Amino acid sequence: MAAAVNTVDYTTLYAVLAIAVIFGAATLVLATRGRMKQMNSKGVWGILAFTYREAIRTKWLIIFGVIFFLLAVDIPDLYLAAAQNLPPEYLPSNLADLISVSFPLIPLLPLPLGAVTIVDERESGTLQYLLSNPVTKAEFFIGRSAGLLLATTTVIVLGFGGAAAVVYSMSLAAYAPIVLIMLFAGLLNAAMLGIALIISEFSKRKATAMGVGIMVWFLLAVVSSLDQLVITVSLKLGAIAALGVVLFDPVESSRLLTVFGAGLGASQFTNSALVVQFVLKNSAFDGVLASVLTWIGVTFFIGFLIFRHQDAA
Amino acid sequence: MQQLTQQQQVPIVKIEKLEKRYGKFTALHELNLDIMPGSHLLILGPNGAGKTTLIKSMMGILNYSGKITINGIDVTKDPRGAKRNIGYVPQNYAFYESLTIYDHAVLTTRLKNLGTDQIEEKLRLVNLWETRRRRVRACSDGMKQRLGIALAMIGNPKVLLLDEPTSNVDLRGQLEFQKLLRALIAQGKTMITTSHLTGLGELATEVMVIDHGRIITRGPPDELMSRLSVNDTIFIRAKGVIAENVKRLTQDLGATDIEIDGEWLRAAVPTKMKLGMLKGLLNSGIAIDDLLVERSQIESEYVKLIGAGAPGVDNVPSTPAAKRGGN
Numbered sequence: 001m002a003a004a005v006n007t008v009d010y011t012t013l014y015a016v017l018a019i020a021v022i023f024g025a026a027t028l029v030l031a032t033r034g035r036m037k038q039m040n041s042k043g044v045w046g047i048l049a050f051t052y053r054e055a056i057r058t059k060w061l062i063i064f065g066v067i068f069f070l071l072a073v074d075i076p077d078l079y080l081a082a083a084q085n086l087p088p089e090y091l092p093s094n095l096a097d098l099i100s101v102s103f104p105l106i107p108l109l110p111l112p113l114g115a116v117t118i119v120d121e122r123e124s125g126t127l128q129y130l131l132s133n134p135v136t137k138a139e140f141f142i143g144r145s146a147g148l149l150l151a152t153t154t155v156i157v158l159g160f161g162g163a164a165a166v167v168y169s170m171s172l173a174a175y176a177p178i179v180l181i182m183l184f185a186g187l188l189n190a191a192m193l194g195i196a197l198i199i200s201e202f203s204k205r206k207a208t209a210m211g212v213g214i215m216v217w218f219l220l221a222v223v224s225s226l227d228q229l230v231i232t233v234s235l236k237l238g239a240i241a242a243l244g245v246v247l248f249d250p251v252e253s254s255r256l257l258t259v260f261g262a263g264l265g266a267s268q269f270t271n272s273a274l275v276v277q278f279v280l281k282n283s284a285f286d287g288v289l290a291s292v293l294t295w296i297g298v299t300f301f302i303g304f305l306i307f308r309h310q311d312a313a
Numbered sequence: 314m315q316q317l318t319q320q321q322q323v324p325i326v327k328i329e330k331l332e333k334r335y336g337k338f339t340a341l342h343e344l345n346l347d348i349m350p351g352s353h354l355l356i357l358g359p360n361g362a363g364k365t366t367l368i369k370s371m372m373g374i375l376n377y378s379g380k381i382t383i384n385g386i387d388v389t390k391d392p393r394g395a396k397r398n399i400g401y402v403p404q405n406y407a408f409y410e411s412l413t414i415y416d417h418a419v420l421t422t423r424l425k426n427l428g429t430d431q432i433e434e435k436l437r438l439v440n441l442w443e444t445r446r447r448r449v450r451a452c453s454d455g456m457k458q459r460l461g462i463a464l465a466m467i468g469n470p471k472v473l474l475l476d477e478p479t480s481n482v483d484l485r486g487q488l489e490f491q492k493l494l495r496a497l498i499a500q501g502k503t504m505i506t507t508s509h510l511t512g513l514g515e516l517a518t519e520v521m522v523i524d525h526g527r528i529i530t531r532g533p534p535d536e537l538m539s540r541l542s543v544n545d546t547i548f549i550r551a552k553g554v555i556a557e558n559v560k561r562l563t564q565d566l567g568a569t570d571i572e573i574d575g576e577w578l579r580a581a582v583p584t585k586m587k588l589g590m591l592k593g594l595l596n597s598g599i600a601i602d603d604l605l606v607e608r609s610q611i612e613s614e615y616v617k618l619i620g621a622g623a624p625g626v627d628n629v630p631s632t633p634a635a636k637r638g639g640n
Contacts, residue, residue: 040426042423042424043425045423047424054409054411124407128369128372129408131373132372132399133421134396134424134426135396311375311376312374312375313374
């Protein structure tokens, strides 16, 4: 095990991080063909604002906002907080629970919403209407992705933020980990949205896209919970294999990113957290961050390439 | 004046070797087409002929091989620039049901990178200003059609692409549309309209018949009609013995398919012989109660062209554009 740890070159992790950034930049450059100045920014803004407005109104998102709020509030603890009888280790324990419970649910927010977005426009013919205006496919893709990202992130922020305002109002310092949780949840949300857009591009029917989106969520949720079991088995193969299992799972990577980033104590670590920290030591946070950013960069990049080469109608 | 003439001779739409494939199926076969500024091209053809594919390719909505330029701008290289010159009215008016007419106009101005100052003018043009707060889900097909035209007109594009513009509207809507079309033609707009069967032939300066992704023929409507030996229909009202006399006379004057239905006699007359026949009838001294002439329309005749022009036999005639060296 120790030998395996020594083989890890930490510079590769930074290289992965750099690749994620390059992917993002390349997507933007490719999308605009290097002509940012000529970009129809008003058109992009129009699509973004319209997408945001339509998405935020969907019942699906409103329900999710409420669910996140209830998960974050943790009603039994609310009674204890009201009675000023919270245990000393209350916050880290509560946050660890919150992360474990809510993170596998986060993909359920962008996956169905994003999976239907392009196929629905194509099916109804509105994609034709939008693209018949002086807007390029790249500008549409940017506007639509940003609008959906903003809408889903708003739900996460309102859900968690609202709960924080209720539960943690006794201490301003307590807001810091909640803000980090929102930030990292937003990154997971972005990675899932990238996957959802690819599903939407390949789907012929809206109903199929929705079904595939929910199926992907189910797989990710199951994979995420199976991680612990797989890691136990993988440890016999070596720590690097176990690390691979964790980093290949965006939900688990994001969860660990939050655990490390929010500074939760080692007592809150799961098997996967222990494996990542054991292998990557001080670079554990960077490692999972690189994994999540790579997921975001790669999915959006592939999504854009597919969309660019597809017929819009 | 000379400059204007030179400008008019440069095609505003130029299509070179346009080919569109869907897997193994070829929807458009190396199409070449020049459209001059200010002209109104009516594209006729049966369902699946490639009309909509052609229009969508011009809009850059579909990927294709070949080259399409709009006002000198390559659609593939600069889709944004090319689309600034085009207004597109799609076959099925696809709008966001939850948005109002005005919301759509605002969204369109944003997409076209324009201010909202044109909205009132365009919505008034199509009589939608008073109902601008109505949601699209509550609009009739005719209103949606007019909204489509208003949105296409925002930004005053040089070319209007109208894909089956009257396919979803009732007779009243079609008549209103024709009125609007006349106004746009009077403004000097270049228009390309696709249709499988409408009453737009009279408004076209040029007609192109397309089938199986190939141009079967193209030219001014009158030229095509005369080339097709099209027959007009003449209706004559006469009673009893007189009707029999009229029948014999029209037969002698070259009419065919003569039928008597009650007081009315119906006969097919070649367009070129129509005037001669009328003169003959008047000079004969037979007492005719009434007379009607129904001019044959290109839309009802294009089927003959499709039957005659088998794929691969591209009998594209000389067109005004070709005569000017444009095609």
